[in-house]
Amino acid sequence: LSVVSWNVNGLRSLLKKAPRALDELARRTDADVLVLQETKLGADGRGAVDGEGEAPKFLREYGTREYATSTARKGYSGTAMFIRDGDWAKMKRVEATRLSAGGFDDEGRVLTAELDSCFVVNAYVPNSGADLKRLPERVEVWERAIREHVRALESRGKAVIYCGDLNVAHEEIDLWGRHAENSKSAGFTPEERAAMTRLLEECDLVDTFRAHRPDARAFTYWSYRAGAREKNRGWRLDYILASRRLADSIVDAYALPDVLGSDHCPVGLRVAL
Known part of the structure; x- marks a missing residue:
């Protein structure tokens, strides 16, 4: 199973700048499941990019296409999931997920798919904000709710793949530098x-990239300011986590920093199920 995740920082903007970007990514990675975050679509998410009653303009081989959009604020947040029918990704259902996580539930942040082989959860985790205003709600409400969701899926007997922009650089190796200074910044508090750490431990998940590449210094997000990408002053905020039972089945886990079009780059996982 090949799963690819990308925070596109505006889906319409990406498709306008690079109409073939997602098709090229899908071809390069042979993705069975492609998930996106920060799509920034309105309530008409599907119609805005796919058109009404038309053949899709991108990712035409992906028959299952689901969008979760923010009803709280237009052009904000949002997630999307595209699933290609095949031996590894036979789809049972996919739906926008409400976590009972307060106002976060109105921001289109989670999609959950049940495949024959596993569950796939796509999440755009809330940013705590420049002034850390949302930090208490993020940690006390969102994180608890997502742990409960993952555990509930695990209890149904299938492995879980939890992926997306998780908005945290977990370890010091996941941040380019200035660790003491950045400990007061959203994403590294x-x-x-x-x-x-609690998510990984309580839900018995592994960080697939770190499990496969324990010493790799790789980033997935670079600020647009001060030439951060050119200097590789980045953060690893994007992850594909998986149930520990899949750890020995990881074929590859990777980041693609050469893929442009957003301030984030795609990450991927290939796992033998």
């Missing part, structure tokens, strides 16, 4: 990092 002790509270967010501890919540990630």
